[in-house]
Amino acid sequence: MTELWERALAALQQRLGAEGMRHSLGVAGTAARLAEVYGVDVESARLAGLLHDWSKDASASELFAAADAHGIAVTDVDRAVPYLLHAPVAAAELRTAMPDLDDAVLAAVAAHTYGAESMSSLDLIVYVADTIEPGRVHAGVETLRDAVGTVSLDELFMLAYASSLRHLVDSRRRIHPATVTLWNRLVSEGSR
Ligand SMILES: [Fe+2]
Ligand SMILES: [Fe+2]
Numbered sequence: 001m002t003e004l005w006e007r008a009l010a011a012l013q014q015r016l017g018a019e020g021m022r023h024s025l026g027v028a029g030t031a032a033r034l035a036e037v038y039g040v041d042v043e044s045a046r047l048a049g050l051l052h053d054w055s056k057d058a059s060a061s062e063l064f065a066a067a068d069a070h071g072i073a074v075t076d077v078d079r080a081v082p083y084l085l086h087a088p089v090a091a092a093e094l095r096t097a098m099p100d101l102d103d104a105v106l107a108a109v110a111a112h113t114y115g116a117e118s119m120s121s122l123d124l125i126v127y128v129a130d131t132i133e134p135g136r137v138h139a140g141v142e143t144l145r146d147a148v149g150t151v152s153l154d155e156l157f158m159l160a161y162a163s164s165l166r167h168l169v170d171s172r173r174r175i176h177p178a179t180v181t182l183w184n185r186l187v188s189e190g191s192r
Contacts, residue, residue, distance in 0.1 A: 002043060004047065004098075004100060004101075005043070005046065005047060005050070007098070008047060008050055008051055008098060009050065011097065011098065012024060012050065012051065012054065015054065015057060016053065016056065016057060017057070020053060020056060020057065022135060023053065023133065023135055024049070024050050024051075024052070024053055025050065026133030026134050026135050027049040027050070027052060027053075027126070027129045027130050027133045028046045028047070028049035028050040028129075029046075029049070029133070029134075030049065030128075030129035030132060030133045030134070031045040031046060031048060031049030031125050031126055031129035032045050032046040032049070033148075034125045034128060034129055034148065034153075035122075035125055037148060037149045038121060038125065038153045040121045040122055040125055041122070044102060044104055044105050044108075044122055045108075045122060045125050045126065045129075047101070047105050048104075048105045048108040048109055048122060048125075048126045049125075049126055049129050049130075051090070051094060051098075051101075051105070051109055052087070052090065052108070052109050052112045052126055052130060053086065053090065054090035054093065054094055054097075054109065055085075055086040055087075055089045055090035055093060056083075056086050056090075058086060058089065060082035060083075063082050063083070063085040063086060063089055064082065064085070066085075066089040066092065066093060067085050067088070067089060069092075070088075070089070070092035070093075072085065072088045072089065072092060075176065075177055075178075077174045077175070077176045077177065078176070080174055081173070081174055081176075083113075084113045084114060084176055085113075086113065087109065087110055087111065087112045087113040087114070088110045088113075090109050090110070091106040091107070091109040091110035092110075094106060094109060104120060104122050105122070107120065107122070107123060108120070108122045108123045108125070108126040108127075109126070111123040111126070111127065112126050112127055112130055113176075114176040114178040114179045114182070115127065115161070115178060115179060115182040116178075116182070117178075117181065117182070117185075119157070119182075121153055124153050124154070124156070124157040125153070127157060127160065127161070128144070128153075128156055128157055128160045131144060131160045131163070131164065132144050132145050132148075132160070138163075138167065139167075140163045140166075143159070144156070144159055144160055144163065147159055158186055158190065161182070161183065161186065165179065165183060
């Protein structure tokens with residue numbers, strides 16, 4: 001592992017508890033494997049996977065304060081479900097905490113809750129890895145795991161995103177406007 005990885009790991013251990021660390025290492029390993037399968041930079045994927053939940057344990061008031069400080073848009077859905085902000089807040093805070101991280105790694109961290117308007121392969125990989133890391137047990141997770149390497153990365157992400165959306169609908173939760181925008185874009189691209 002690289003020196004940057006060692007430093008990131010040590011810093012994260014100061015922030016997350018045992019379950020958070022287990023999940024983060026699970027996402028790191030899964031992201032690295034997906035990167036190998038889909039021809040994306042493995043070390044960037046591993047690092048983005050490790051750090052994606054950097055701000056997961058922040059309280060709602062800390063997330064709102066950080067969003068305000070970093071100019072992150074806060075919608076009604078973020079106000080109702082503040083934890084969604086932990087992704088963009090993590091990216092903003094990591095920029096200061098670990099200045100030698102690539103923009104690509106930060107973008108993947110930022111996009112892991114509701115996606116982004118345009119998503120790189122690294123963004124897609126971190127999102128999917130978060131959904132299918134070995135500790136995840138949600139309905140449909142095995143189907144997603146089995147699809148790795150048998151479908152394109154875009155299709156794999158589409159399957160994972162559809163599964164998250166289905167879960168939001170089934171459990172009658174709010175859907176973030178950015179999620180709706182991204183879903184509509186994916187559908188229109190797929191039907192071109
Ligand atoms: Fe997260
Ligand atoms: Fe996560």
